[in-house]
Amino acid sequence: GVATIAAAAETFRNTVDGSELDLSKAQAGEKPDAVETFEQTGKNPLNGDEGSIEKGKEEFLVACAGCHGHHAKGKLGPSLIDDYWTYPANAEDKGLFSTIFGGARAQMGPHYMSMTKTEMLETMAFLRDIYEGKASKAEWLDLEGKKALIKERKRDQSEGEGDA
Ligand code: HEM
Ligand code: CA
Secondary structure (H helix, E strand, C coil): CCCCCCHHHCECCCCCCCCCCCCCCCCCCCHHHHHHHHHHHHCCCCCCCHHHHHHHHHHHHHHHHHHCCCCCCCCCCCCCCCCCCCCCHHHHHHHHHHHHCCCCCCCCCCCCCCCCCCHHHHHHHHHHCCCCCCHHHCCCCCHHHHHHHHHHHHHHHHHCCCCH
């Protein structure tokens, strides 16, 4: 067929029933280029970006912490920073975004009407930043990213030992 930019777009699906999500239902928000890149690739370009992580932390405290706890370690809803997922697709950015956008079961409602897509990506960047699970299970990272995470943790650990 004829190659167009739109043809490369990913299909996003509801976490529970697999129905196709209509991403046009939410506003792009402040970072439309990041949203566009994400919708084309399924990879969150804001991961690792300090400014986005800071914003995402604030958004998490407003929209998510009431149920998932201030450190996202779980309360009414499950921990979002370990490597166990009820829905394994959440270990990838595409799945995590789809759960935030379209919701899951029980009190985990959709957020497309209350958050912009930029805010969702920032919240995701925050959650990935505070991840405590195994690097090998961080499916949103490629092999290089997993190796970098292992290195970073070793460095933090040896710095910690130095302080003690
Ligand atoms: C499940 C994220 C807001 C209650 C989940 C899951 C994710 C998530 C990723 C699936 C976890 C897994 O697969 O193990 C978020 C984020 C939020 C948010 C980022 C804010 C934007 C809320 C709020 C509530 C809530 C406000 C309560 C009113 C729950 C519950 C589940 C859940 C009960 C389990 C649902 C199921 O297993 O189907 N959340 N959540 N969440 N969340 Fe949230
Ligand atoms: Ca978990």
